Amino acid sequence: MDYEQFNQFCGGLKATTHVVQWGNSHVWKVGGKVFAIGGWSKKNDQPAFTFKSSPLNYEFLSQCEGYIPAPYFATRGMKWIQQTDTTGHLDEDLKYYLSESYRLVALGLSQRKRNELGIVLENRNAET
Template structure:
């Protein structure tokens, strides 16, 4: 996945905002809370960082091409970085980005969720 693909996908999710910060990283937020970061790789390859469930964190921490996210995981947060991707893994990455978005949006206050039109029961 390229950073353009990453930005396009994250921008397609409801009520998201984008900012470039933290060393020129592509940072995506929902309700002011970060759910995905494009950047932070030591190599010239794209890297993507996202929040996970505790179970996915444990699984991905040991999977090739993934690692606990620099800075965030060392502070006890359940964030993972995909630092070695391929076209075959793009669909998997999209799933984890969507899950990160869901986890973060559900962590917003009910008032904020309502303001943003998120997680509303039909």
Template structure:
């Protein structure tokens, strides 16, 4: 996934906002809370850094992804006990997994918002009958 594809995907999720901060990273939020970050990963042997994407995970997914090739605990966040993963392999075969984890991160973060904020944004509401 490219940075442009990442931004298009995150923009398509309901009530998201985008800011550029932390040294030029694309930071995506729902209800004012970060759910995804797009930026640059570790430098390659040629000195160039490829796109890398950071997202929040469940405890189980964090444990699983921490040991998968192309993923690692997110620098800074994971060292502070937060369950965030950085995908450093942006090959096309990882796109489906990345879109799943970005949606899941969005869901986890939106569920962490206050009930009042969720109602204001129209998130996680039970259908009325």
């Protein structure tokens, strides 16, 4: 996945906004809260994608090739992962994890805010 595809996917999720900040990174938000970041690659010529994860997914992905605990976030105890392998074979996985990040962040919004934004979510307590 490249940044254009990343932005297209994140932009297709309900009530999202995009800003460029933090060292020219593509930052995606729902309800004003960050759920995905495209940027911060240690290899400037290769994309990297950062997203929030459930505790279970965090533990799993932390041990998987192509993923690392997200710089800055993980060192502060937050369950964020960075996908560093963007060669394409993990694109479908990335779409799933971006959708999950969106869901987790949106669940953190008040019900009133979700209603204002027209967001209807399934709460899967086992993973959150």
